[in-house]
Amino acid sequence: MRTSATSIGTWRPMMLLNRPAVLPRGGLLTSQLATNRQFHQSSAQMARPSPVLQWKNHRRADAATGATTTGEAASRAGRSGNTTSAGRRGGNSREATDKRGRNAEYQEFKRRKVDKDGNPETTENPFTAEEIAAEGRKPKRKVAVMVGYSGTGYKGMQINNEEKTIEGDLFKAFVAAGAISKANADDHKKSSLVRCARTDKGVHAAGNVISLKLIIEDEDIVEKINAALPDQIRVWGIQRTNNSFSCYQTCDSRWYEYLMPTYCLLPPHPDSWLWKQLVEAAKEKGYYEEFQKKLADVEGYWRKVDEEDIKPILDKLDPETKAKVMERIHADEDASAQADESKPVPETKTEETPAEPAPTEENKTPAEVPEGSVKPRNRDLTPLDFALRDIKAAYIAAKRRYRVTPERLAQLQEALNMYCGTINFHNYTVQKSFKDPSAKRHIKSFKVNMQPIQIRDTEWVSTKVHGQSFMMHQIRKMVGMASLVVRCATPLERIKESYGPTRIAIPKAPGLGLLLERPVFDAYNKRAADNFGKETIDFTKYDEKLQAFKDKQIYQRIFEVEEQENTFHIFFQQVDNFKSDYFLWLTAGGIEAGGVRTGKEEKGSKTLESALGDEDENPVNGDG
Numbered sequence: 001m002r003t004s005a006t007s008i009g010t011w012r013p014m015m016l017l018n019r020p021a022v023l024p025r026g027g028l029l030t031s032q033l034a035t036n037r038q039f040h041q042s043s044a045q046m047a048r049p050s051p052v053l054q055w056k057n058h059r060r061a062d063a064a065t066g067a068t069t070t071g072e073a074a075s076r077a078g079r080s081g082n083t084t085s086a087g088r089r090g091g092n093s094r095e096a097t098d099k100r101g102r103n104a105e106y107q108e109f110k111r112r113k114v115d116k117d118g119n120p121e122t123t124e125n126p127f128t129a130e131e132i133a134a135e136g137r138k139p140k141r142k143v144a145v146m147v148g149y150s151g152t153g154y155k156g157m158q159i160n161n162e163e164k165t166i167e168g169d170l171f172k173a174f175v176a177a178g179a180i181s182k183a184n185a186d187d188h189k190k191s192s193l194v195r196c197a198r199t200d201k202g203v204h205a206a207g208n209v210i211s212l213k214l215i216i217e218d219e220d221i222v223e224k225i226n227a228a229l230p231d232q233i234r235v236w237g238i239q240r241t242n243n244s245f246s247c248y249q250t251c252d253s254r255w256y257e258y259l260m261p262t263y264c265l266l267p268p269h270p271d272s273w274l275w276k277q278l279v280e281a282a283k284e285k286g287y288y289e290e291f292q293k294k295l296a297d298v299e300g301y302w303r304k305v306d307e308e309d310i311k312p313i314l315d316k317l318d319p320e321t322k323a324k325v326m327e328r329i330h331a332d333e334d335a336s337a338q339a340d341e342s343k344p345v346p347e348t349k350t351e352e353t354p355a356e357p358a359p360t361e362e363n364k365t366p367a368e369v370p371e372g373s374v375k376p377r378n379r380d381l382t383p384l385d386f387a388l389r390d391i392k393a394a395y396i397a398a399k400r401r402y403r404v405t406p407e408r409l410a411q412l413q414e415a416l417n418m419y420c421g422t423i424n425f426h427n428y429t430v431q432k433s434f435k436d437p438s439a440k441r442h443i444k445s446f447k448v449n450m451q452p453i454q455i456r457d458t459e460w461v462s463t464k465v466h467g468q469s470f471m472m473h474q475i476r477k478m479v480g481m482a483s484l485v486v487r488c489a490t491p492l493e494r495i496k497e498s499y500g501p502t503r504i505a506i507p508k509a510p511g512l513g514l515l516l517e518r519p520v521f522d523a524y525n526k527r528a529a530d531n532f533g534k535e536t537i538d539f540t541k542y543d544e545k546l547q548a549f550k551d552k553q554i555y556q557r558i559f560e561v562e563e564q565e566n567t568f569h570i571f572f573q574q575v576d577n578f579k580s581d582y583f584l585w586l587t588a589g590g591i592e593a594g595g596v597r598t599g600k601e602e603k604g605s606k607t608l609e610s611a612l613g614d615e616d617e618n619p620v621n622g623d624g
Contacts, residue, residue: 124186135182140191140213144239144247144537145170148206148546150232150553151511152561157199157208159188167195167210169233170225177224179214188212196247196519197254200472202511204554206546207236207518207539211247214238232553236542242532250524253444253468255517258479259558260509261568262404262452262459265412267295267487269302269395271330272576274583278488281587287491291588294489297405305398313390317383325387330577396569400457408486409450409461415482416446416463418495427498427506428478429471434501441474443467455559464517476508483509484575488586497591504594505582507575510567512558515550 149166151157159167171188174180184190196209216238218224225235268275282291292299314322381389426432426439433439449462465475481495484507498504518539525536539546562568575583585594 138181138215138217141216142192142211142241142243142245143214143216144241144245145210145212145214146236146239146537146539146542147208147210148234148236148549148553149204149208150557151199151201151203151205152232152557154201156201156203157195157197157205159193166199166233167193169229170210170235173225173228173233173235174214176228177221178218179216179221179225181215194246194248196251197470197516199514199516200511203514203516204558205516206550206554208516209247209251209519209521209537211241211245216240232557234545234549234553236539236546239535239537241528241534241537245524247519247521247537250521251469251519252522252524253466253520254470255520256465256467256470256475257515257517258463258465258475258509259460259513259515259555260463260479260483261400261562262408262461263399263402264483264568264572265404265408265486266301266399266402267298267489268572268576269330273330273579274488274576274586277584278587281584281589281593282489285588287588290491291489294411297407301402305395309394309398310391313387313394317387321383321387324384325391328384328388329391396566397457399569400459403459404452404461406450409448409452411486412461412463412482413448413450414492415485415495416448416465416478418492419443419446419465419478419482424499425471425474425478427504428474428481430473432471434503439471441467441469441471446478456563458559458562460559473508476511476514477506479509479513480507484583484586487572490586491588494585494591498585500591502591504585504591507571507583510571512561512567515554 147166147170151166153164154166155163157166159165159171161168167188171180171193174191175182175185180191191212191214193210193212196211197205199205199208214221222235222238229235268278278291279288282288314325317325420443422440422442424434424440426434426436429439444466446465447463449464452459452461454460463479465478481498484490485492485494498506521537525538528534528536581594583594585591587593
């Protein structure tokens with residue numbers, strides 16, 4: 001049935017009230033839509049459109065004016081110069097690339113600054129018009145910048161005007177060195193900046209790649225950029241690429257390393273809440289004999305610690321204080337944190353001073369520790385507080401004395417082997433459902449170094465994972481799951497069951513130990529040599545410098561922060577004493593024993609996130 005323009009104008013505009021400011025052809029309809037849009041913008045009682053709707057309006061408006069968005073430009077560039085990867089990804093490569101570009105653009109749109117009315121704010125250029133004019137125009141070239149950094153003190157890799165990030169410092173150094181013109185110093189999008197892997201807060205990278213347009217006429221440009229950077233960020237090299245190059249789209253795979261103290265593989269203390277649930281379920285399900293067999297190499301470890309290290313402290317206490325200590329000795333870490341004066345270094349202090357190790361009481365400045373502020377607080381502590389502090393220190397010292405057995409490392413390797421292949425990792429990230437196709441990732445290998453290293457009193461073990469791509473928190477949750485399965489003598493099938501539709505809570509291991517080793521560009525490197533006449537993107541030519549940087553800026557920081565803040569001890573202490581069904585899937589009761597979070601119950605997961613220090617982070621394009 002045909003409908004007149006007049007009849008359409010009487011009802012349809014109300015349906016289009018939240019549609020973008022892109023007007024279709026037609027006199028009366030155009031006039032009516034314009035009137036409704038003005039009403040929508042002026043009405044204080046109507047709700048502002050959601051960010052997703054605002055973004056769609058933004059895209060449609062750009063399409064109407066012929067503008068090309070950053071995401072579309074990257075998408076088209078990837079399609080025009082990546083025929084090999086298109087074949088590798090299959091027939092839907094164009095749709096996948098378009099979706100990737102839209103995701104990247106949407107994240108940029110959400111991060112934009114807006115005024116009180118929701119309109120985009122313009123970023124002020126730090127240079128005057130005279131300075132910009134005096135600089136003149138210089139040619140830009142598409143390049144791959146190979147970088148390494150320690151993530152300590154940074155809010156992640158990706159540039160964010162509100163936070164201190166790796167890309168933020170890199171961009172400032174590019175401008176200072178003349179690699180980015182003063183005219184483009186106010187917006188990184190003008191340089192088409194793309195990162196290969198977006199590492200999370202505190203995560204390190206020995207090798208990472210960003211692609212963008214730089215002015216590289218100066219032969220000493222790398223040295224000038226490094227001179228403008230803190231010591232914990234280094235540029236290894238700048239490599240010319242073809243104009244359509246995108247390091248994110250052309251990256252074939254990534255290598256990550258995760259370091260953790262070997263005491264992370266010790267079982268929970270027999271008096272902890274989780275251990276009691278493990279034993280009870282093992283006896284009920286007829287699994288107790290196998291349970292004991294898996295823990296044979298550490299049998300009696302905690303009994304010996306209690307007898308030799310803890311009992312002498314308790315024997316010095318009066319009966320009343322001793323009774324209170326016994327009640328709280330294995331409570332949640334937060335309960336005893338106030339009594340811990342031996343390691344009073346909060347994480348935020350590390351973040352505020354990224355170029356230096358985390359400060360201790362001895363090297364804090366007067367501004368950080370007001371004169372006389374420490375001793376009075378010590379005098380305010382009760383005998384109970386002192387006892388808890390001493391006992392906690394004794395347990396931490398006992399953990400650091402632990403030396404892992406080959407049998408225990410072999411169990412860890414068995415657990416990590418379960419991750420290899422193409423698997424649905426929806427339980428190993430955030431905001432992804434079982435049916436989301438993007439939750440499937442391919443892991444090539446996950447290996448344990450069977451030769452641990454000892455740094456001061458603590459023994460460390462290294463694991464390395466090689467995969468095509470990773471979702472946010474995926475590696476940390478994989479390490480968290482594997483270490484928990486080993487330390488809790490959980491059947492290995494539990495890892496396989498976690499790939500199914502049942503939602504379970506997997507705590508992510510501390511970001512402190514995660515390190516992006518390097519990305520791999522095999523397919524691009526072959527085309528670069530054969531078709532483009534360009535040098536390959538290869539980190540091996542910087543191996544000597546890279547290893548020295550890892551030893552000083554990354555490994556050393558990891559070891560120092562762990563020694564000062566007991567990061568891994570706190571993490572497992574919280575898990576062992578988190579009195580909820582969240583982690584009961586570790587028991588012989590099976591995956592059904594864990595608290596399943598669906599529908600309205602999902603709100604309960606916020607309690608878990610808060611208790612374990614997790615944050616509300618965006619899962620799109622996140623790595624590690």
